[in-house]
Amino acid sequence: MVAALPLDIRVPILNAPMGGIAGGALAAAVSQAGGLGMIGMGSSGSVASLQRQLPLVPAGVRVGIGLVDWVVRKEPGLLDLALDAEPVVLSVSFGDDVDWISRAHDRGVFAAAQVFDAAGVERADAAGADLIVVRGREAGGHGRPLADRDALLDAAADLTSRPGLAAGAIATAADVRRAMDRGASGVWVGTAFAACRESLASPGTRRALIEARPEDTILTSAFDQAAGYGWPADIPERVLDNDFTRRWADGVEGAAAEQLAAANAADDPRGMSINAGLGVGELREERTAAEVLAALAGESVTGHAS
CATH class of the missing domain: 3.20.20.70 (Aldolase class I)
Structure with a gap:
């Protein structure tokens, strides 16, 4: 190649x-x-x-x-x-x-x-x-x-x-x-x-990325489901694990969309989708x-x- x-x-x-x-x-x-x-x-x-x-x-x-x-x-x-x-x-x-x-x-x-x-x-x-x-x-x-x-x-x-x-x-x-x-x-x-x-990353996103380690990342579709995005089930995203992913680890319900919207509005990394690969620790x-x-x-x- x-x-x-x-x-x-x-x-x-x-x-x-x-x-x-x-x-x-x-x-x-x-x-x-x-x-x-x-x-x-x-x-x-x-x-x-x-x-x-x-x-x-x-x-x-x-x-x-x-x-x-x-x-x-x-x-x-x-x-x-x-x-x-x-x-x-x-x-x-x-x-x-x-x-x-x-x-x-x-x-x-x-x-x-x-x-x-x-x-x-x-x-x-x-x-x-x-x-x-x-x-x-x-x-x-x-x-x-x-x-x-x-x-x-x-x-x-x-x-x-x-x-x-x-x-x-x-x-x-x-x-x-x-x-x-x-x-x-x-x-x-x-x-x-x-x-x-x-x-285009928000200040909260930047802080979370700089503080994160590789072991802080997980694969999930929870944010996509909460946001109503059309991603196929076999294409999850690797993101920083946070309060949102832990709360909705077993399945997303109606309140998830409200939590996600509120976190985005407040620039609160605890509830936002922050994409990060295993190189984030650098x-x-x-x-x-x-x-x-x-x-x-x-x-x-x-x-x-x-």
Whole structure:
């Protein structure tokens, strides 16, 4: 699977298109620092929300866009708008329909497909994905927890010659080196960028991420059920365990929606959905995207070194 990325970037690092976190400002900052920034439209993604984020990318700065399959099906105009924005890379994740890949190619846009097992690697390869995001169960946010990252990287190396991006618990320069040594062409990083100053994360979310340890994360669908989101049952999200997840561990009832809404309004991490992968323990402070990118690349910026 070792192949050069078809992207004109200084370092092979992309931020994951985290819904509610990776807006235009974060994506632009990552691209300006030498990686490729991705704007994320998650569970609440919409034409209106993407229209708010696109103007935050300065003229001449190229970024990618990540969408969710079931959200696009609910609002097809979201895919049209994303393609009209001429991103470097488009990703439409968590669905079985790959027609979006040919649509991206027709517009001169690279397609990045997230996969969770060996069968997914084969489907993405056959569909013509330009980048295959090899997502392990260690990653934060939504995904099918089917395989560890390194085991899936090993499988992908035998199944495709297309460039692969390692995803899941990539939080340090050593993590990046290990993934690249294992055959990855680059990395797709979420949690390490989530508490950046340019992200859309609330103050409460940032504090919770910086204070968390890997053992504080769990897989759950409780927040999705409470919010009424259309995630399939086999795609939970890895989040920080808190009062909400413990209260509703055995099933969500009507009061859960009220508790979630109240926590969001109060920016109270005890009741909010805070996506975090197993690399969360490496977060020590709020930093800029450039500082995070430099640390992942093994460089030093404004006193921060990996």
